[in-house]
Amino acid sequence: MMEGKEKLLIIGNGMAPGRMLEYLIAEDSNRYSIEIFNAEPRVNYNRLMLSPVLTGEKKYTDIITHDDHWYEQNNIKLHKATPIASIDTSVKTITTSKGETHEYSKLVIATGSVPFVIPVPGADLSGVMVYRDLDDVDNMIKAASGGGRAVVIGGGLLGLEAAAGLHEQGMSVTVVHLADTLMEKQLDSAAGFLLKESMSEKGIDIITGANTQQIVGSETVSAVVLEDGRQIDCELVVMAVGIKPSAGLAKDAGLDVHRGIVVDDTLLTSEKDVYALGECVEHNSVVYGLVAPLYEMAKVLASQLLQQPGQYTGSTTSAKLKVSGVDLFSAGDFLDNDRREEIVLRDAKEGIYKRLVIEGDKLCGIVLYGDTADSAWYFDLLRRGETITEFRDTLIFGQAYQGAGLVDPSAAVAALPDDAEICGCNGICKSSIVESITTHKLSTLDEVRSHTKASSSCGTCTGLVEQLMSLTLGDTYQPSAITPMCGCTGLGHDDVRRLIRTHSLQTIPAVMQTLEWSSSCGCAKCRPALNYYLVCEWPEHYKDDYQSRFINERVHANIQKDGTFSVVPRMWGGMTSADELRAIADVVDKFNVPAVKVTGGQRIDLLGIEKEQLPEVWKDLGKVGFVSGHAYAKGLRTVKTCVGDTWCRFGTQDSTGLGIRLEKTLWGSWTPAKVKLAVSGCPRNCAEATCKDIGVICVDSGYDLHFAGAAGLDIKGTEVLGHVSSEDEVVSHIAALLQMYREQGHYLERIYKWARRVGVDVVKQQIMDDESNRNQLMARFFASQKVAQVDPWEQRGKGLHAYEFAPLKATKLQVVA
Amino acid sequence: MKKQHWVRVAQLADIPVRGARRLKYQGTTIALFRTVDNTVYAIGDQCPHKGGPLSQGIVHDNCVTCPLHNWVISLETGEAQGADEGQVSVYLVKIEEDTVLIDVSNHVEPEPAGIQSIPVSIS
Numbered sequence: 001m002m003e004g005k006e007k008l009l010i011i012g013n014g015m016a017p018g019r020m021l022e023y024l025i026a027e028d029s030n031r032y033s034i035e036i037f038n039a040e041p042r043v044n045y046n047r048l049m050l051s052p053v054l055t056g057e058k059k060y061t062d063i064i065t066h067d068d069h070w071y072e073q074n075n076i077k078l079h080k081a082t083p084i085a086s087i088d089t090s091v092k093t094i095t096t097s098k099g100e101t102h103e104y105s106k107l108v109i110a111t112g113s114v115p116f117v118i119p120v121p122g123a124d125l126s127g128v129m130v131y132r133d134l135d136d137v138d139n140m141i142k143a144a145s146g147g148g149r150a151v152v153i154g155g156g157l158l159g160l161e162a163a164a165g166l167h168e169q170g171m172s173v174t175v176v177h178l179a180d181t182l183m184e185k186q187l188d189s190a191a192g193f194l195l196k197e198s199m200s201e202k203g204i205d206i207i208t209g210a211n212t213q214q215i216v217g218s219e220t221v222s223a224v225v226l227e228d229g230r231q232i233d234c235e236l237v238v239m240a241v242g243i244k245p246s247a248g249l250a251k252d253a254g255l256d257v258h259r260g261i262v263v264d265d266t267l268l269t270s271e272k273d274v275y276a277l278g279e280c281v282e283h284n285s286v287v288y289g290l291v292a293p294l295y296e297m298a299k300v301l302a303s304q305l306l307q308q309p310g311q312y313t314g315s316t317t318s319a320k321l322k323v324s325g326v327d328l329f330s331a332g333d334f335l336d337n338d339r340r341e342e343i344v345l346r347d348a349k350e351g352i353y354k355r356l357v358i359e360g361d362k363l364c365g366i367v368l369y370g371d372t373a374d375s376a377w378y379f380d381l382l383r384r385g386e387t388i389t390e391f392r393d394t395l396i397f398g399q400a401y402q403g404a405g406l407v408d409p410s411a412a413v414a415a416l417p418d419d420a421e422i423c424g425c426n427g428i429c430k431s432s433i434v435e436s437i438t439t440h441k442l443s444t445l446d447e448v449r450s451h452t453k454a455s456s457s458c459g460t461c462t463g464l465v466e467q468l469m470s471l472t473l474g475d476t477y478q479p480s481a482i483t484p485m486c487g488c489t490g491l492g493h494d495d496v497r498r499l500i501r502t503h504s505l506q507t508i509p510a511v512m513q514t515l516e517w518s519s520s521c522g523c524a525k526c527r528p529a530l531n532y533y534l535v536c537e538w539p540e541h542y543k544d545d546y547q548s549r550f551i552n553e554r555v556h557a558n559i560q561k562d563g564t565f566s567v568v569p570r571m572w573g574g575m576t577s578a579d580e581l582r583a584i585a586d587v588v589d590k591f592n593v594p595a596v597k598v599t600g601g602q603r604i605d606l607l608g609i610e611k612e613q614l615p616e617v618w619k620d621l622g623k624v625g626f627v628s629g630h631a632y633a634k635g636l637r638t639v640k641t642c643v644g645d646t647w648c649r650f651g652t653q654d655s656t657g658l659g660i661r662l663e664k665t666l667w668g669s670w671t672p673a674k675v676k677l678a679v680s681g682c683p684r685n686c687a688e689a690t691c692k693d694i695g696v697i698c699v700d701s702g703y704d705l706h707f708a709g710a711a712g713l714d715i716k717g718t719e720v721l722g723h724v725s726s727e728d729e730v731v732s733h734i735a736a737l738l739q740m741y742r743e744q745g746h747y748l749e750r751i752y753k754w755a756r757r758v759g760v761d762v763v764k765q766q767i768m769d770d771e772s773n774r775n776q777l778m779a780r781f782f783a784s785q786k787v788a789q790v791d792p793w794e795q796r797g798k799g800l801h802a803y804e805f806a807p808l809k810a811t812k813l814q815v816v817a
Numbered sequence: 818m819k820k821q822h823w824v825r826v827a828q829l830a831d832i833p834v835r836g837a838r839r840l841k842y843q844g845t846t847i848a849l850f851r852t853v854d855n856t857v858y859a860i861g862d863q864c865p866h867k868g869g870p871l872s873q874g875i876v877h878d879n880c881v882t883c884p885l886h887n888w889v890i891s892l893e894t895g896e897a898q899g900a901d902e903g904q905v906s907v908y909l910v911k912i913e914e915d916t917v918l919i920d921v922s923n924h925v926e927p928e929p930a931g932i933q934s935i936p937v938s939i940s
Binding site: 179180184185188189334335336337338519520521522523524527528546547548549550551552555559561562563611803807808809810811 | 824825826827831833834835836838839840841842846849852853854855856867868869870873874875876877878879882884885887889891893894896921
């Protein structure tokens, strides 16, 4: 070692100090005498390449960035496998774990980070590992050679790469992830959904919203148990839930440490001549775990050590996942706020989702999935803060599209060549559509659909087809006035329902992606509608999206103008008993219920109940057998009855018994809008059945079935559906009618409006005349009832969704300047 | 600048994604929302229209739709969207290690110097 030179000591030999030394040496290789202390027993390698080592694409020797020769050549002394035990800033020395002390003039702490291990029981079992360095990779490859199943805890960048690697190594892999979408810190939920699909397609099981409760096994791991009780048997567990800065050494030395070692814009710590760099650092309250910021810090630190200008002002980060077959990119800040606007492009067939977030006249956030070809261009625009106003309209199409000038959509369609494909699903080109329109004198979209098949499958080319019709027919063509569901889509309710069916779409994100929703997570109009359509279409598999339900259906009570709720227990057919009335009276006393009212639907309404009291109220009502009356639901409300032939001198049938039977058959089903029934025992119609959604009038010869009445905003007498002679037929016909309405009604469309839209005669024909159709409808109705008839009050009385009812509490006050 | 008074109110996991929780604090109710991109907002729980409990509405993007009459309120500015006019109070939120804190300085008298932390009475 040459005398007279300043001594630069570096603790840690990761990628950040490696890059810093490259900059430093390139500028001035003589200024410092340099020594590195590395806890790992090897030279410097590229940690970003650990995943290719795990998948077997690369070997350790391929990923070495600085070998022994490089250190020698540059007169750098590398102490391998030499952890540092302490730093003494008062005398400017560091001491190794072997007790050797070294003096420094400048010290760089680059201790990196350590993986976060979640403190669950069993985390210390053999077979539970983290994914951080080459030793971990070696251990994982060894473990994978025996096959079996691995559970990766954590669906972030590292976890997914580990999962893909283990899968390549021949293991079955399950990823359990706490959040509802994968990589939630880097991706929005739409892209997270696509990622989940891609990973599943690769054969990797993904469980989101999964909280690990414990890891079980004797000595070695045998299973992971989730909070909901699910158990996943496995031979290997990899924890990849995150990292924390490794700052213990700095803290012990008295340096300022919050989450990481606090540094200023020159990367100087709170101590003179002591710098910190990389993942162990906290700059402006930010801790970085990606490589790009570390390289930016490395450059600044090299300048500082050479007393050149250069300040670190924080980094804009971007994320890319290194899993083959998965293209994703995200950068910047893509959260919504009022100053921001978003441009979304979805191509369902190609699995592409692009979202650009714009604030003012600048790009501030990027999420790309499926097509990341323009990521570099976008990221550059974002980092340089370039004004995008001039090409904003075409920004989403990428760099190649720029310079073409602004495009009028119909001019663009006119300019398409004759053989341009318009309908991708059916392979229909522009000229064949135009020819069909002229030869067959087609004038409506439906005619074009039936003649050419264009726009008849997925429907996403409908706009293009309509533009072609306008071009060909001129002003004579009036595009059909389909009212879109909401501002998030151009598709109407019917189209959405049809496409959910034909594409087997089973989740709200799947609908939004496949049907190319223009917003990232829908709105208060479309979300409840989609949720209903999916409940109706896939009764047995669909997981109800609680947050897409209106408050009343979320808490199973009716919200009132003052924010309290009303509770209406079910009184089957309007019948009650002393026990039930006593239980109601007791609840009124116990909870000081301010108002009790008899409803128009023959039951009792308890008004003014605080939200937090609801579960207790239900528990008390449940003791005498009360269940929810669904007075809040888009579903079956009441079946109003008269006393019938049991008591009434004019009664012709047991209308009360039939009403109760109908109510017991139909309760719990979700419908497009509320459904109210009534059964009258004779044509005097005391139960007012002829203004209900569905009504039954008993007569001597049997039962007249009515439907499509209204007595609300509109007043309308019912239509006659038909006549049947037995109670069994009443039940089967009404179940089939209700199912037909469930399958065809637009969300919030009452039965009378649905019937007007599809035609009263069509409904009559399909229910009364077409027996096989009726039986199929009925079978679907009863299949869905199997899972629908669960009393929500009983579940919540036992603690389901307890957080929904309990308010939060402020626990402690801190005073911060 | 006015002194900030941060209160710990929840763990992030206590608030459902695209959902809300209520905080009863010194006689008022504050609504905490967590949006689909995991941002937490706190605003007064009374809709400027007819006082509807915003915490009970449907959360979409960074807005909530009031359950009483469908006014759409920005969680960020507290302002009614579209043609409606009105605004609710907005509280600063920060998240430290998954703990959600809100600044309630509008509710609290300034502390005498030297006091670091005091318990808060809660309803």
